[in-house]
Amino acid sequence: xxxxxxxxxxxxxxxxxxxxxxxxxxxxxxxxxxxxxxxxxxxxxxxxxxxxxxxxxxxxxxxxxxxxxxxxxxxxxxxxxxxxxxxxxxxxxxxxxxxxxxxxxxxxxxxx
Amino acid sequence: xxxxxxxxxxxxxxxxxxxxxxxxxxxxxxxxxxxxxxxxxxxxxxxxxxxxxxxxxxxxxxxxxxxxxxxxxxxxxxxxxxxxxxxxxxxxxxxxxxxxxxxxxxxxxxxxxxxxxxxxxxxxxxxxxxxxxxxxxxxxxxxxxxxxxxxxxxxxxxxxxxxxxxxxxxxxxxxxxxxxxxxxxxxxxxxxxxxxxxxxxxxxxxxxxxxxxxxxxxxxxxxxxxxxxxxxxxxxxxxxxxxxxxxxxxxxxxxxxxxxxxxxxxxxxxxxxxxxxxxxxxxxxxxxxxxxxxxxxxxxxxxxxxxxxxxxxxxxxxxxxxxxxxxxxxxxxxxxxxxxxxxxxxxxxxxxxxxxxxxxxxxxxxxxxxxxxxxxxxxxxxxxxxxxxxxxxxxxxxxxxxxxxxxxxxxxxxxxxxxxxxx
Numbered sequence: 189x190x191x192x193x194x195x196x197x198x199x200x201x202x203x204x205x206x207x208x209x210x211x212x213x214x215x216x217x218x219x220x221x222x223x224x225x226x227x228x229x230x231x232x233x234x235x236x237x238x239x240x241x242x243x244x245x246x247x248x249x250x251x252x253x254x255x256x257x258x259x260x261x262x263x264x265x266x267x268x269x270x271x272x273x274x275x276x277x278x279x280x281x282x283x284x285x286x287x288x289x290x291x292x293x294x295x296x297x298x299x300x
Numbered sequence: 301x302x303x304x305x306x307x308x309x310x311x312x313x314x315x316x317x318x319x320x321x322x323x324x325x326x327x328x329x330x331x332x333x334x335x336x337x338x339x340x341x342x343x344x345x346x347x348x349x350x351x352x353x354x355x356x357x358x359x360x361x362x363x364x365x366x367x368x369x370x371x372x373x374x375x376x377x378x379x380x381x382x383x384x385x386x387x388x389x390x391x392x393x394x395x396x397x398x399x400x401x402x403x404x405x406x407x408x409x410x411x412x413x414x415x416x417x418x419x420x421x422x423x424x425x426x427x428x429x430x431x432x433x434x435x436x437x438x439x440x441x442x443x444x445x446x447x448x449x450x451x452x453x454x455x456x457x458x459x460x461x462x463x464x465x466x467x468x469x470x471x472x473x474x475x476x477x478x479x480x481x482x483x484x485x486x487x488x489x490x491x492x493x494x495x496x497x498x499x500x501x502x503x504x505x506x507x508x509x510x511x512x513x514x515x516x517x518x519x520x521x522x523x524x525x526x527x528x529x530x531x532x533x534x535x536x537x538x539x540x541x542x543x544x545x546x547x548x549x550x551x552x553x554x555x556x557x558x559x560x561x562x563x564x565x566x567x568x569x570x571x572x573x574x575x576x577x578x579x580x581x582x583x584x585x586x587x588x589x590x591x592x593x594x595x596x597x598x599x600x601x602x603x604x605x606x607x608x609x610x611x612x613x614x615x616x617x618x619x620x621x622x623x624x625x626x627x628x629x630x631x632x633x634x635x636x637x638x639x640x641x642x643x644x645x646x647x648x649x650x651x652x653x654x655x656x657x658x659x660x661x662x663x664x665x666x667x668x669x670x671x672x673x674x675x676x677x678x679x680x681x682x683x684x685x686x687x688x689x690x691x692x693x694x695x696x697x698x699x700x701x702x703x704x705x706x707x708x709x710x711x712x713x714x715x716x717x718x719x720x721x722x723x
Contacts, residue, residue, distance in 0.1 A: 219702030
């Protein structure tokens with residue numbers, strides 16, 4: 189099963205993370221790499237987001253993220269593992285799990 | 301992860317009396333579930349019949365004291381509740397016959413209260429039957445024998461509670477529908493089937509062990525030891541049961557020493573032996589001696605013997621590494637497990653040095669399961685560091701750190717990384 193692991197950070201909590209978090213990220217990325225995971229991307233803070241929607245021909249451009257929430261999408265990575273249990277283990281290893289949450293979303297297989 | 305414990309064990313944090321009450325309630329509960337389910341093969345039905353009574357017991361016994369005949373108390377409450385439920389459901393035909401059968405069983409049990417036949421062993425064999433999915437055997441036993449809720453079990457297994465609930469329901473339907481026998485296997489099958497039961501109990505212990513040090517972690521280890529004592533008492537002639545209980549007690553005896561005052565991970569050789577629990581250690585040694593006297597070696601007996609050799613090594617300073625290596629050879633021949641191969645290589649590294657040990661684990665390099673297996677990278681990094689191969693040691697220790705879920709272990713590995721000579 190392929191899972192997209194959506195990292196939601198509490199930016200405020202993350203800002204207070206000790207310096208070690210960078211070493212933890214480096215180690216985590218190395219482990220992901222070894223497990224043939226699709227490398228993820230890190231997003232800038234939610235305060236840098238812009239949201240666009242169109243309704244009845246009128247387009248709104250809003251300053252800020254899609255939903256105002258304490259925890260905001262901060263990045264993702266993709267793993268291919270036998271079951272949800274392994275995906276949960278990867279979520280647990282992710283350094284951001286302590287500063288927010290990891291949402292595990294199964295990826296739709298277009299061939300099935 | 302927080303907030304699990306308080307819901308999981310409402311009385312656990314109380315005084316000794318309430319713990320004792322919980323133990324008695326659990327003892328009675330498991331025996332009654334096993335007794336009721338033995339004939340109907342309906343574990344869910346038996347649990348339903350007893351659930352409210354068990355909950356009531358957990359609530360009132362710690363305060364009011366344990367009744368003189370706990371089984372009879374639970375049965376009386378359960379019968380009353382079941383009669384209520386039957387009345388409510390009177391219009392529904394389906395299931396009524398079954399309800400009556402359950403009620404008859406309870407009647408019969410109440411008649412002989414105090415002397416209810418103990419069918420828990422048969423129930424455990426049913427729960428760990430080969431026809432039950434391996435991953436569900438431990439949760440089934442924890443629920444049927446100990447009365448743990450799906451939520452508690454889910455927390456320990458890191459599975460969403462609803463998912464665990466569904467899996468348990470499915471497994472119980474399977475118990476009922478697939479014709480799985482609620483019986484103790486014949487002697488020609490006993491060894492193999494007992495292995496599955498022991499594996500299931502030990503898996504509960506290792507869940508409790510891995511969660512160690514995390515606040516709010518469910519204390520499954522204690523439950524597993526309770527089950528271990530139960531199975532030893534029910535099968536006193538089986539050396540493997542004793543071996544498994546001994547193995548759990550060796551680990552349990554060292555629990556307090558596994559973390560430093562600041563929560564840091566402390567490897568076995570650096571543990572403060574004053575923190576070891578001597579009572580548990582002695583119990584483990586005694587069980588292992590009995591197991592060794594009882595007959596041939598199985599996996600648990602050998603693993604317990606390895607622990608005993610480590611204890612002797614650390615307590616007396618005797619060099620027991622060759623004995624440990626020989627035991628791992630034996631274990632590897634028995635299990636063919638890559639995890640055992642890894643542990644064997646670690647022992648080999650202590651005797652022959654890091655280079656032969658690295659050669660021993662090199663065949664595991666291509667094993668896909670190792671890519672995400674933290675202990676493999678930790679050992680590899682440790683051996684490479686000793687061999688002076690700094691660059692590769694750095695890579696392996698970094699991956700081990702990235703694969704750790706335990707903050708204390710992560711910190712330990714980071715310290716190891718920092719201590720590598722920079723070049």
